[in-house]
Amino acid sequence: xxxxxxxxxxxxxxxxxxxxxxxxxxxxxxxxxxxxxxxxxxxxxxxxxxxxxxxxxxxxxxxxxxxxxxxxxxxxxxxxxxxxxxxxxxxxxxxxxxxxxxxxxxxxxxxxxxxxxxxxxxxxxxxxxxxxxxxxxxxxxxxxxxxxxxxxxxxxxxxxxxxxxxxxxxxxxxxxxxxxxxxxxxxxxxxxxxxxxxxxxxxxxxxxxxxxxxxxxxxxxxxxxxxx
Numbered sequence: 001x002x003x004x005x006x007x008x009x010x011x012x013x014x015x016x017x018x019x020x021x022x023x024x025x026x027x028x029x030x031x032x033x034x035x036x037x038x039x040x041x042x043x044x045x046x047x048x049x050x051x052x053x054x055x056x057x058x059x060x061x062x063x064x065x066x067x068x069x070x071x072x073x074x075x076x077x078x079x080x081x082x083x084x085x086x087x088x089x090x091x092x093x094x095x096x097x098x099x100x101x102x103x104x105x106x107x108x109x110x111x112x113x114x115x116x117x118x119x120x121x122x123x124x125x126x127x128x129x130x131x132x133x134x135x136x137x138x139x140x141x142x143x144x145x146x147x148x149x150x151x152x153x154x155x156x157x158x159x160x161x162x163x164x165x166x167x168x169x170x171x172x173x174x175x176x177x178x179x180x181x182x183x184x185x186x187x188x189x190x191x192x193x194x195x196x197x198x199x200x201x202x203x204x205x206x207x208x209x210x211x212x213x214x215x216x217x218x219x220x221x222x223x224x225x226x227x228x
Contacts, residue, residue, distance in 0.1 A: 007042075011067055011076060014042060014049045015049055015062040015065040016062040017040060017049075017178075018038050018039065018040050018049045018050070018065050018177060019060050021038045021181050022036075022038055022051060022060050024181050025038070025057070025102075025104060026057050030105075030106040030188055031057070031104050031106070032105070034053075034057070035105050036102075036104040037050060037082040037084055037088075038050075038051060038101075038102050038177055038180070039051070039082075039085075039088045039102075039177065040176070040177035041092050041098065041099045041100065042067070043099075046069055046092075047067055047068065047069055048067070048069075048070060048088060049065050049066070049067050050065070050068065050081050050082050050085055050088060051066075052064050052065070052079030052080060052081060053082050053083050054080075055079065064077075064078075065077065066079055066081040068085060069089075070089040070092050071086075072085040072086055072089055083142055084103050086144055086145040086147075087101075087103075087142075087145060087146075087147035087148035087171070088101045089145070089148065090145040090148025090151070090152065091148050091151055091152060091173060094148075094152045095173065097175070098174070098175070098180075099175050099176045099177065100175070100176050100177030100178065101172070101177075102171070102172045102173075102174075102177070102180040102184045103169065103170070103172075104169060104184050105169040106169070106170060106184070106188035107188070109162075109164060109169065109187050109188050109191040110164075110168075110169040110170065111191070112134075112136075112191055113164035113165060113169050113170065116136055116166050116167070117136065118134055118135050118164070119164070119187075119190060119191055120133050120194065120203070120205050121205055121206050121211055122197065122203035122205050122206065124206070125189075125193075127210065127211040127215055128214055128215060128217075128219075128222070129183065129186045129190075130160040130161065130162060130183075130186075130190075131158075131160060131211065131215040131219075132158070132211055133160075134160050134162050134163070134190070134191075135154050135155075135158050136154070136164050136165075136166055137153070137163040137164065137166060138150040138165070138166055139166040139167050140165065147165060147168070151163055155173065159215065161179070161180070162183050162186075162187040170184060170187050170188070172184045
C-alpha cells in the first residue's frame with residue numbers, strides 16, 4: 001500500500017492516541033497482565049490501529065501499536081496484532097458509525113457475563129449511558145470473527161454501546177476510541193453497583209418512558225453541547 005505523508009501523519013496520531021488510552025484501562029483497573037485491548041478506526045480508510053498481542057501495558061508506546069486492514073492484515077507495525085483483531089475488524093466492517101472498540105475482562109462486568117445475565121436498567125446512569133439494559137451476547141471462541149458477529153448481532157438492535165459476551169467479558173464501542181473507553185469504565189462501574197444492589201434486595205427497573213427521557217437528555221442536552 002502506498003502511504004502518503006498525510007495518511008502517515010494520521011497513523012502516527014492515532015497510534016499515540018490508542019497507546020495513551022490503554023493507560024486508562026489500567027488506571028481504572030479494568031485489565032490485568034496483558035489482557036484487553038483498544039482499537040481505533042483510521043478515518044476514511046478501511047484500516048484500524050490496535051494493541052499488539054501479549055505486550056505488557058507498561059511497555060505500550062505509539063510505535064508498538066499495529067495498523068491493520070479490517071481483515072487483520074498488517075499495514076504498519078513490528079508486532080503481531082491483538083488476538084481480538086478479527087472481532088474488532090468485523091465490528092468496523094458492519095457498524096460504520098463505530099470509530100473505536102474496547103475489550104476488557106473487568107471483574108464485575110465479566111461476572112455478569114459469566115452468569116449470562118444482562119445488567120438491568122435500575123439506575124439513571126445506566127439509562128443515560130446505555131439507553132436500557134446492558135445486553136448479553138452469545139458465547140464465541142477466539143480466533144476468527146465469531147466474537148465480532150456476536151457483538152454486531154447484539155448491538156445492532158440496541159442503544160447500548162456495551163455488550164457482555166457470554167463467558168468472556170465486555171466489549172464496548174463508540175464514535176471514537178475515547179468514547180469506547182468511557183463506556184468500558186461506565187459498564188464496570190454500574191455492574192459493580194447493581195451487583196451490590198442485588199445483595200441488599202431486588203432493585204426496581206426504571207420504566208421504559210423514564211429510560212427514554214433520561215437517555216435523550218443525557219445524549220442531547222448534558223454537558224457542553226455545541227460548545228467551541
